[in-house]
Amino acid sequence: MTVPAHNDAVDAWIERAKGHSTINVALRLGFRPKGNAKSIGAEATGPCPRCGGVDRFSVKIKEGLWNCRGCGKGGGDAIGLARWVPHERTFYEAVEFITGEAKPDAAPASEEEKAAIAAKRAKEAAEIDKARAAEAQQQNQFREDERRRCRQLWEHGRPIAGTLVEAYLRHRGVGRIPEGAKLRFHPEMHLRHPSGPGGKVVWTGPAMLSPIAGNDGRFMGLHTTWLDPRLGTPAMPAIDENGKPTKGKLVFVSEDGEVLDVKRSRGTKAGGHLVLAPALDTIFGGPRRLVIGEGIETVLAVWITMVEAGADMRLTAFWSAIDLGNLGGKALESVFHPTLKRPDARGRMLRVRLPGPVPDVSRPERSIAIPETVREVLVLADGDSDRTQVEYTLARATARWARPDLIVRGAWPEEGGDFSDMRMRKVREREAA
Template identity: 30%
Template sequence: MSEAIKLFVEDARAVSIEAAAKILNLKFKRSGVEHPQPCPHCGGTDTFAFNTGKEKWNCRAGGIGGNDAIGMVAHCEGLDVKSREGLLEACSIVLGRDIPDEGERESDEDRQARKKRLEERRLQNEADAAARAASQDEFREKERAKARGIIKTATGLRTSVDPRGRHYLEYRCNGFPDASWLRFGASVPYWHGQDERGAPLELFSGPAIVAPFIGPDLVEIGCHITWIDLRQPPKYRPLLYGLTKKGLACGLLDWAFSDAPPLAIDLADGLYEQLPAKKMRGSKKGGLIPIAGHPDCSRWVGGEGIENGVAFGVWEGFRADTFYFAAGDLGNLTGPAEPSSRFAHPMLKKPDAKGVLRALMVQGPKPKRDQGADDAMWVADHVDELVLLADGDSEPVMTAAAMARARARHARPGRLIPIVWPRAGYDFSRMAVETGE
């Protein structure tokens, strides 16, 4: 790689996630640093997100993410950064300029100036990365402390005098576990947006199921919050909306919890957006959500979400020899994929940067080589049977590849890892409710 190309790549590495997102015309929420949306490459509804505070991006559908603009652009544009062509094309998009001509002649003076600039850029990039890492560590510890505070103020779900948490799981899962892991808060604040001073705004405060994320030492590293509204079947979660940047520019007012839902045309035009009724605080990476039983058990059962784990446990009668868990999301269940294992979807297509329809690339079944221990949820070494629960209402090809990757990621000599699928088009929660079993 020539000095000109090296400098070209280093310049691209200095571009922020925020700047790259604007180049890609990605969607920004009106406030906050986390910006969820459909993945430009994989599709979905809120499968993709970038974080301008942490300088990270993640695609849950593809099971891939990173902490630089080059990788994010490459994923969104379907480029392979492992290849020279893909890397340089991604850098070109990030910088908005052509790839340098390596055959171009330059004077000795220009060459020395470029080498000096390259070294200065490299050192600055390293310094910036170190500063970001320190800031992220500080932010992570503050978020973990907040998560522990939320868990501490909630009461045990099965013993709470307020039955709404138990009713939610009965409606969604046909029962609830006789365990102390899950908790219930009668009035958990939902923060969204900022005031004129930059302070977070409380959209509303309502009942919620609070679940911890725990690490291998069983210490709480984060929490998962599911707000509930028993008047809103079939999910029994509140309908929440937020004003977008486009809506703000049009002079519309913020949506309040007491307001009627926004007009369908305003939602379709992107003036308002529906907000998730589930949030995570603290850290989830490498952790898992305990549902019932204890990690000392040799048989573990779980999948992506809490409701499916509870529903399957109810169906099994919450076996005494089993630990039931949830990973929180698909990426945390499976871990990242080896880039070389990507394959073309047999049916789905998407337009490329030039508008040409091409096969949608799917993250493959092979785990990424040399990944970290916390790149996926932990599984104790003594586990000899790990039952993985798939979602039958997700895109089947991508889900099958992800579940195969999870099995390969968590494989150990002598460990059985069956993958259990619900009825096509269903998840275990819906099956439990409709069958009453």
Template identity: 25%
Template sequence: MARLDASDLAQCLCRQAEAVCRHYLGAGRRQGNYWQVGDVRNTPGRSMFVRLKDSPKGPAGKFNDMATGEHGDLLDVIRESLGLIDFADVAEEARAFLSLRHPEPGPEEHHHRSTPAPSGSTEAARRLFAMGMPIAGTVAKTYLRKRGITALHGTDALRFHPRCYYRPDDGPSETWPALLARVTDLTGRQTGAHRTWLAPDGSGKAPVDTQRKAMGDLNGHGVRFGIGTDVQAAGEGIETILSLRSALPDLAAVAALSAAHLGALALPDTLRRLYVARDNGDAGEAMAAMLAARAEAVGIEAVVLVPTLGDFNDDLMAFGVEGLRAALRAQLLPQDVARLMALAA
């Protein structure tokens, strides 16, 4: 869109005042012609009011905090809610917001958005994933390609968020691009979400202290790729599983997101053989062995796949798809070689 100055940006934002509030002050709710929230940093509460329509009391987009005396416009809302410092960053964020389409919410959406989901809850995870977009053409796809992962079939459990909140232990909240992953139970019901914050160009992960975080109910659940059959795989990380499926594209697999969660992964009744793609290291080895033992105890044949390096994504990056496929071929049971590799046994 055209490069607008501060006054023009503020006026454009005022014409979409409610959409701005819903986007940046989601902890609040509409009350008549005002948006009510705790403060300009999006704290739940009722002391701050943002005017949504022009009135004799003043123009749309202006806010007042009755508790602190703070006041300003919607550019200030963007700055404070995101913890931005430079006006150039505020203006860039405003331009990005204005370039998006923000339809007016219907009565049901007003009701839905007026009740913030508890932080870290399953409902918050569902809402976050619903805000994402397909990864095609995004920096999430760029990031995965940088990790050697080009086979992205059956990845509807992944989405991309261009400005996902990151809250450090101290300091203001930040926004970074993020790869989102949907965590589901055995019935396909979403129970959680996982975020991997990325560098803006997709060249790697974001330069933050904690680059991955999960939310919601993870115990026994995972991020699922492919259609489950009687033969499936399980591993810790998303990139580990996507690397495995780069070499074995017909193998349905689930990422448990950590070694501890791998050991506790729920197993479907239809499963007859489980390939456990372990990470090297004490925790990876122990939890893979635990899952394999649990599988064997209920009559599921278990085979632990061992990477040459730290994990299967390391192997993919070091040896390529053909090298990884050759290493896996030697570990698969004979009856699965042709089935999973489409190669002569």
């Protein structure tokens, strides 16, 4: 057997290819994982970049392992993946693809060889583009189907007057509902675990609905809050185990002991908002002021408090951003938390990373936009979340919305709570007096 001569340049070239992460190479090959960077976690899953099978392909981020259950093919590095997608390559061809460099000791290619290589690469690029287009079409169709299902659920909802939604908001200290609030009641909404169409229905009961509106006002999806059916009855305790007023939301523990989130969003959430109180006077073509916060209860607590204080609300709109991540939008990069640490699987204390204060403005359609008519924005902070995380969220939102004719201010509740907690406590004190 002839042993090839050692070549330091070739070895270094191969090592450069090995230095590329499997997930990055998979993305270059057309892999589009479900979810976002925050939700992917240790493993990314999605359609296979070779066979296109939905939810068949996965990459373990740290280990670099990849696998397609449909094809029965897998491997442990980026080079092996590049050899397999979109069709079989040689080892050196895979290294060339990853590094973008020709093999260092390769003899100059003839014109015919150059043409063949160019044709091969063009064919590969066309196959990847075709697979991406098919996947995009499939995702768009799924989003449209999900939007249609969400709209049907919203249309089946009832006006909230006299329902558990009205009782729930009154329990939270909101004794009046804003005119034009996009809220409805549904008596039998399914709660699934895990969430999503494939999840098992673990509870069916009363819920508060609110449609998710896009920057253009278009219906994007549906936000659901499941309510405790005992609300308003003697079986509903007024005080929880921590001595605080009960929230009135459903508390549901799955069979495996997991406390389920009873606030869920379906359809498209990124860049969407919930309209809780539209501006009643549109002399300027839209709201002149905007109050925006994380949850429905927080925003309505501020609305009712301002109404009771005699504030003129005719030019002011009140929106819920649904959650902190959607309020601030995507960050340009993650940064280390200044103090927080958490143990890893080996028990080592590692610094926590969180979305930084600088916004990623590359996809504005996935971030909440402020109407052009608005001249002042009041952002409601959340006092029961990590202070640094909230500060970074507000910084991203402020930077994203910055324009010369707009003032953006933040309002902070008491430490350890939110504006809804403050409202509930003051209402209870007033009732007791």
